[in-house]
Amino acid sequence: MNIYKTYINGEWIGKEHNYDILNPNTLTVLGKVPCLGVEEIDKAFTAADEAFNSWKKTSLSFRISLMEKWVVELSKAKLEIATMMNNEIAKSLKDALSEVNRTIDYIKYTIEEMKRIQPKVYNGKAWGVENKYAIFNRVPLGVVLAISPFNYPINLSVAKIAPALIAGNTVVFKSSTQGTISAILMSKTIEKAGFPKGVFNMVTGRGRDIGDSLISNPHIKMISFTGSTEIGKTIASKNSMKPLVLEMGGKDPAIVLEDADLKSAAIKIAKGAFSFNGQRCTAVKRVLVSDKIADALITELLEIISNYKVGYATDENNFITPLISQGSANFVSDLIKDAKEQGAKVLIGNKFVRNLAWPTLIDNVTKNMKIYYEEPFGPVLPIIRFSTIKEAISIANDSSYGLQASVFTTNINKAMDIAHKIESGSVNINSAPQRGPDHLPFLGIKDSGFGVQGIADSIDSMTTLKGIVINYDENN
Ligand code: G3H
Secondary structure (H helix, E strand, O other), rough: OEEEEEOOOOEEOOOOEEEEEEOOOOOEEEEEEEEEOOHHHHHHHHHHHHHHHHHOOHHHHHHHHHHHHHHHHHHHHHHHHHHHHHHHHOOOOHHHHHHHHHHHHHEEEEEEEEOOOOEEHHHHHOOOOOOOEEEEEEEOOOHHHOOOOOOOOOOHHHHHHHHHHOOOOOOEEEEOOHHHHHHHHHHHHHHHOOOOOOEEHHHHHOOOHHHHHHOOHHHHHHEEEEEOOOHHHHHHHHOOOOOOOEEEOOOOOOOOOOOHHHHHHHHHHHHHHHHHHOOOOOOOOOEEEEEOOHHHHHHHHHHHHHOOOOOOHHHHHOOOOOOOOHHHHHHHHHHHHHHOOEEEEEEEEOOOOOOOOOEEEEEEEOOHHHHHHHOOOOOEEEEEEEEHHHHHHHHHHOOOOEEEEEOOOOHHHHHHHHHHHOOOOOEEEEOOOOOOOOOOOOOOEEOOOEOOHHHHHHHHEEEEEEEEEOOOOOOO
C-alpha cells in the first residue's frame, strides 16, 4: 500500500504518523497520507509568506510560462489522476477525466483572463480637480489558504490555486480528507512545472486535528473555501478582517410550470439531481412542480431513474456509485425514513447496501419533513407540489440556502419574473443548476456562502487595488 508525502517549501514531507484514506467502492484502505502537526503547518505558511516577497515581483510573462508548463504536466498525468479519483471518491472514470480536462481549460482561461487585467486611470478633471491623475493597479494579497471539497478534488482545488498564483499570491492548499491522494497527484504536476519553492504548499491532516491551527495562522491574507456550511461558518467566525470567499451548501429547487417541455425538463432534472450521486452543491435538491402536471413529470422521471445502473465506480456502466462514506449513506437513509414516517411516498429506490444508495424519488414532501429543508448530498430527490406560482416562489425561498435554482417553462415572461423573485446566487432558465461554464461568476447567498468565484471574479477576490496618485504642477 502506498504511503504518500505532502509538498511543503519545495520538498516532499513524510511523517511516521499517517492516516488511512478509504476506497469508497470497497471500504478498504487505499493509501496513507501524513498527519501533519502544528509545526509543519506553520512551516508551510512561513514558506509561503517568504516566497511571496519574490513571487509578487515576478513578471506576468514568467508566471504565465510556469502556468503553461503546469498545463503540460497536468495533461500528462490526466489518466493517473482520474484513475485515482475513480478509486478515492468513486467518481466514474469518464467524469473524472472530464473533471481533469475541465481543469486544464480552467488554467488556460485563467492565463488569458490575467492578460486582460490592466490598470485603471482616473483623471482628476472629472471631479473638477486639475493636475491630478490616479492609476489603480490590481496587486496580490499574499498567502492564500485554499480549501477544497471531496467532490471535485482537482477542479475545485485548481479553481482556487490557479487564480491565486497567476495574480502573484502564494498558496497553502488543504484538500478534503477524501480526495487527498488525488490532490497530492495534482500537486506533483505543480512541482514538475517548476514553480519556485514555497510558492505552492500542500498540507494534509484531518480537519478536526489541524483545522484550528490551519485557519487561524497569522500569515493568511485571504481564504477561499468550498465545503460544508458548518465548516464555512467556523472559518468565518475565526477570521475577522481577512477577505473570504465561501462556497457552501445548497438546496437548489427546480420549479416546473405546467407549460414546461416535460420530457426535456425530466432529463435535465434527473441529470442535475443524480449525477455523481447528488454529491454536488449545485445538484437539484428539490423539485417544485405544478400539481396539474406533477404525475406526468413523475412518470418521465421514473422512466429515467429506473434505468440507472447502480454499483462500483470501477465498472463504467454504473451511473450511481457508492457514496463517499458510510456516514453519508446513513444520513440519506435517515432522511428517507423520516419523510416516510411523516407521510411521504417513496416512488423508487430507498435501497442501501453499505454506502451504496439506490436513486430515490419521494413524492408528497411537506414542511414537517427533514428532507424539505436539509441537504442530503446523496441520490434522493423530493417532489413538492404547488398550485400557484406565488406558492412555488415562497417554497423556493423557504430555505436557509441560496445557491442556485432552476425554472422550467416555455413562457419567458414567467421565467424572468420568477428568476427575479428567487433568493439565490443564480437562476437557470430551462437548465439544471450548475457552476459551469467555469468563467461565469459563481456565488451563493444566505447559508450558501459569500464572495464570488469564477475566473475573473476569483482573481478579483485574491487581489486588491493599489492606487498611485500623480499630482503635477503645470508651470514648472
Ligand atoms: O459541488 C459544488 C460544485 O461547485 C458544483 O459544480 O455545478 O460543476 O457540478 P458543478
